[in-house]
Amino acid sequence: xxxxxxxxxxxxxxxxxxxxxxxxxxxxxxxxxxxxxxxxxxxxxxxxxxxxxxxxxxxxxxxxxxxxxxxxxxxxxxxxxxxxxxxxxxxxxxxxxxxxxxxxxxxxxxxxxxxxxxxxxxxxxxxxxxxxxxxxxxxxxxxxxxxxxxxxxxxxxxxxxxxxxxxxxxxxxxxxxxxxxxxxxxxxxxxxxxxxxxxxxxxxxxxxxxxxxxxxxxxxxxxxxxxxxxxxxxxxxxxxxxxxxxxxxxxxxxxxxxxxxxxxxxxxxxxxxxxxxxxxxxxxxxxxxxxxxxxxxxxxxxxxxxxxxxxxxxxxxxxxxxxxxxxxxxxxxxxxxxxxxxxxxxxxxxxxxxxxxxxxxxxxxxxxxxxxxxxxxxxxxxxxxxxxxxxxxxxxxxxxxxxxxxxxxxxxxxxxxxxxxxxxxxxxxxxxxxxxxxxxxxxxxxxxxxxxxxxxxxxxxxxxxxxxxxxxxxxxxxxxxxxxxxxxxxxxxxxxxxxxxxxxxxxxxxxxxxxxxxxxxxxxxxxxxxxxxxxxxxxxxxxxxxxxxxxxxxxxxxxxxxxx
Amino acid sequence: xxxxxxxxxxxxxxxxxxxxxxxxxxxxxxxxxxxxxxxxxxxxxxxxxxxxxxxxxxxxxxxxxxxxxxxxxxxxxxxxxxxxxxxxxxxxxxxxxxxxxxxxxxxxxxxxxxxxxxxxxxxxxxxxxxxxxxxxxxxxxxxxxxxxxxxxxxxxxxxxxxxxxxxxxxxxxxxxxxx
Numbered sequence: 001x002x003x004x005x006x007x008x009x010x011x012x013x014x015x016x017x018x019x020x021x022x023x024x025x026x027x028x029x030x031x032x033x034x035x036x037x038x039x040x041x042x043x044x045x046x047x048x049x050x051x052x053x054x055x056x057x058x059x060x061x062x063x064x065x066x067x068x069x070x071x072x073x074x075x076x077x078x079x080x081x082x083x084x085x086x087x088x089x090x091x092x093x094x095x096x097x098x099x100x101x102x103x104x105x106x107x108x109x110x111x112x113x114x115x116x117x118x119x120x121x122x123x124x125x126x127x128x129x130x131x132x133x134x135x136x137x138x139x140x141x142x143x144x145x146x147x148x149x150x151x152x153x154x155x156x157x158x159x160x161x162x163x164x165x166x167x168x169x170x171x172x173x174x175x176x177x178x179x180x181x182x183x184x185x186x187x188x189x190x191x192x193x194x195x196x197x198x199x200x201x202x203x204x205x206x207x208x209x210x211x212x213x214x215x216x217x218x219x220x221x222x223x224x225x226x227x228x229x230x231x232x233x234x235x236x237x238x239x240x241x242x243x244x245x246x247x248x249x250x251x252x253x254x255x256x257x258x259x260x261x262x263x264x265x266x267x268x269x270x271x272x273x274x275x276x277x278x279x280x281x282x283x284x285x286x287x288x289x290x291x292x293x294x295x296x297x298x299x300x301x302x303x304x305x306x307x308x309x310x311x312x313x314x315x316x317x318x319x320x321x322x323x324x325x326x327x328x329x330x331x332x333x334x335x336x337x338x339x340x341x342x343x344x345x346x347x348x349x350x351x352x353x354x355x356x357x358x359x360x361x362x363x364x365x366x367x368x369x370x371x372x373x374x375x376x377x378x379x380x381x382x383x384x385x386x387x388x389x390x391x392x393x394x395x396x397x398x399x400x401x402x403x404x405x406x407x408x409x410x411x412x413x414x415x416x417x418x419x420x421x422x423x424x425x426x427x428x429x430x431x432x433x434x435x436x437x438x439x440x441x442x443x444x445x446x447x448x449x450x451x452x453x454x455x456x457x458x459x460x461x462x463x464x465x466x467x468x469x470x471x472x473x474x475x476x477x478x479x480x481x482x483x484x485x486x487x488x489x490x491x492x493x494x495x496x497x498x499x500x501x502x503x504x505x506x507x508x509x510x511x512x513x514x515x516x517x518x519x520x521x522x523x524x525x526x527x528x529x530x531x532x533x534x535x536x537x538x539x540x541x542x543x544x545x546x547x548x549x550x551x552x553x554x555x556x557x558x559x560x561x562x563x564x
Numbered sequence: 565x566x567x568x569x570x571x572x573x574x575x576x577x578x579x580x581x582x583x584x585x586x587x588x589x590x591x592x593x594x595x596x597x598x599x600x601x602x603x604x605x606x607x608x609x610x611x612x613x614x615x616x617x618x619x620x621x622x623x624x625x626x627x628x629x630x631x632x633x634x635x636x637x638x639x640x641x642x643x644x645x646x647x648x649x650x651x652x653x654x655x656x657x658x659x660x661x662x663x664x665x666x667x668x669x670x671x672x673x674x675x676x677x678x679x680x681x682x683x684x685x686x687x688x689x690x691x692x693x694x695x696x697x698x699x700x701x702x703x704x705x706x707x708x709x710x711x712x713x714x715x716x717x718x719x720x721x722x723x724x725x726x727x728x729x730x731x732x733x734x735x736x737x738x739x740x741x742x743x
Contacts, residue, residue, distance in 0.1 A: 037649060054722040167635060168642060171590045171628035177621040178597055185614045188607055192618070193600050216668075223660045223695055227651040391649050396691035396703060397710070399664065400684050403671060404714060404726075407680075411725045413672045420668045427661075432583045433642025450617040457616075 003133050010359030019062045023364050026066020027371045034074020035383045042330040043214035044071030049338050050405035057342040061361045066368040072314045076113040076307050077383050092282045096302030103298050106236045107243035112252045113307040118373040120260040120308030124315030125365045127264055135323040139348035144456035149473035151449040153480045154326050159438045168434045176442025205409045206337040212419045213436050215402035217426015219395045252304040255285050259308030267316020274313040279494050281309035322346050330437035333444045584636045591629030597622035663694040679729020684711030
């Protein structure tokens with residue numbers, strides 16, 4: 001097939017030693033930054049964007065692929081060992097993974113997360129290889145009216161479904177759209193909303209807004225209410241090879257695959273991104289598991305499923321991004337900006353115009369995934385050390401790199417001032433519970449939407465009805481209604497789940513008891529104490545030792561088998 | 565957030581007033597966007613002028629702004645974002661934030677005369693000290709090492725234009741090695 005030949009060519013490019021080195025660097029730096037507490041994937045990508053700006057396009061793209069997957073991966077280590085999820089996509093991992101770590105099975109939790117991410121990432125990248133060219137071929141036939149419909153879908157879903165309330169999401173989207181208006185109007189060349197300032201006539205750089213909102217805003221927010229004192233990190237004992245018992249493998253492989261199946265399609269549609277996927281995967285695992293009682297106190301399925309769903313969604317997000325030029329998450333929006341800064345415009349024509357580059361990117365996604373697992377399993381100890389960086393230095397570093405990144409956009413000190421202003425906005429938005437992602441998506445899609453809208457209306461001689469009547473556009477609007485309905489329903493379920501957690505948190509002030517309250521009578525984690533589990537495991541290990549079958553034992557008391 | 569809703573309704577604390585100000589700010593931005601759209605000249609004969617999209621944006625801002633003001637007045641407040649390093653019980657530490665902001669402003673003026681490497685040392689060291697590092701001098705040392713390392717990597721090797729500072733302006737060096 002044609003695509004396979006193209007993919008092989010992509011591999012030929014990506015396997016050149018120079019590009020392999022960039023892929024390796026990307027994965028290493030992406031994971032290192034992603035592991036740092038308080039830094040989610042979006043901030044990782046935004047902070048590291050300036051790093052790639054001075055490289056030639058292919059090297060930059062290859063490195064960026066590594067940074068993206070590395071950043072997505074890094075978060076799980078933080079959740080498992082620190083029990084404090086930085087973003088909603090890792091809430092579940094923090095619940096189950098941290099319980100596993102407390103039972104002395106941290107290494108197994110990290111291993112199942114890593115292997116699951118690898119499995120899911122590889123399968124999802126294969127699906128991307130398969131579907132993206134098909135969708136791109138189809139996308140070439142789309143009219144401007146269809147693109148308007150797609151952008152409206154992205155606006156409404158991202159605006160309405162992210163964050164705590166619809167009005168907050170739309171407000172964030174509106175601010176982003178407004179910032180996108182600032183600058184020179186493309187067709188008539190006149191300045192809009194620049195307040196007469198010449199410096200604003202080029203508009204405000206997306207990189208600046210992203211770095212300001214994610215990095216500086218976060219640093220201010222943390223600075224305002226910094227948790228002082230020692231950092232509670234659970235030590236990891238044992239190497240990954242001995243940590244996963246045969247039992248662990250048996251219980252993990254299905255959740256890995258199910259997580260992939262749930263995560264990839266959710267990633268491709270603009271419906272709130274990876275956190276919905278992890279939540280759904282967790283619910284599915286809990287429903288299907290024979291060990292329901294273990295959920296909430298360290299069920300390995302609860303780490304394996306959501307973590308693979310998270311990574312599969314990360315690959316899924318690239319489908320609309322590469323084929324339609326539509327970012328559906330904040331991270332994707334920043335990646336889109338990165339592409340644009342290398343002079344590449346993702347969209348229907350990308351596969352035709354810059355085929356070499358896209359296939360090199362896809363090939364390096366496979367390579368990055370492989371490098372990630374090779375790098376992460378043995379290096380867990382190093383990442384754990386990174387978690388111990390004292391917070392004052394960590395946030396000082398974030399501020400310093402954000403400043404470097406802002407200055408590198410156009411080498412003007414005015415940009416540092418804009419960074420500060422945007423950072424203050426980011427602080428206020430966090431403080432009052434406004435989601436950040438719609439702002440970034442609005443800022444990037446706004447100008448694109450305006451262009452397509454005007455093209456569409458010119459083609460239809462100003463007839464608004466035509467915008468809705470194109471067959472594809474009409475389908476989009478129909479799907480939009482379904483998406484919003486389903487999305488709001490999912491969000492209600494998610495917030496009910498979170499509220500239950502929060503209410504019990506407020507009532508008990510202890511996270512452990514809070515989690516207990518989410519379960520039914522008799523199913524509660526506290527009904528079986530950690531000591532009981534340990535005793536059970538020890539008993540089972542002893543019984544197994546007597547019967548001469550060490551493979552039956554699992555957990556800290558038993559000697560786990562090596563994977564086959 | 566349920567707890568905020570329960571505690572916030574009825575009483576007007578600083579939190580609620582702050583949120584009202586921000587919601588009103590969004591409304592004001594909507595008004596500004598709407599008024600500003602009138603100032604955009606529309607060329608004769610254009611089917612869709614450059615005003616249409618700004619109108620749409622101001623409608624979104626106005627709609628969301630009104631909904632938010634109503635929400636806050638009725639006592640429905642937003643949930644503070646949570647995070648790994650955030651103490652949920654702490655009060656806002658304005659003094660630390662002011663110091664961080666002042667450092668960024670200082671860098672705007674220091675960057676070109678001192679060069680990136682020294683500015684980075686000031687910024688990193690100052691930020692670490694503001695955030696409560698136990699040994700403030702260590703922050704400046706780390707900042708200096710970080711500054712010199714990034715200056716060498718990005719400025720000299722990768723060819724990013726980072727100011728070297730007045731003291732080194734005479735030296736043009738070997739130029740970028742890459743790209």
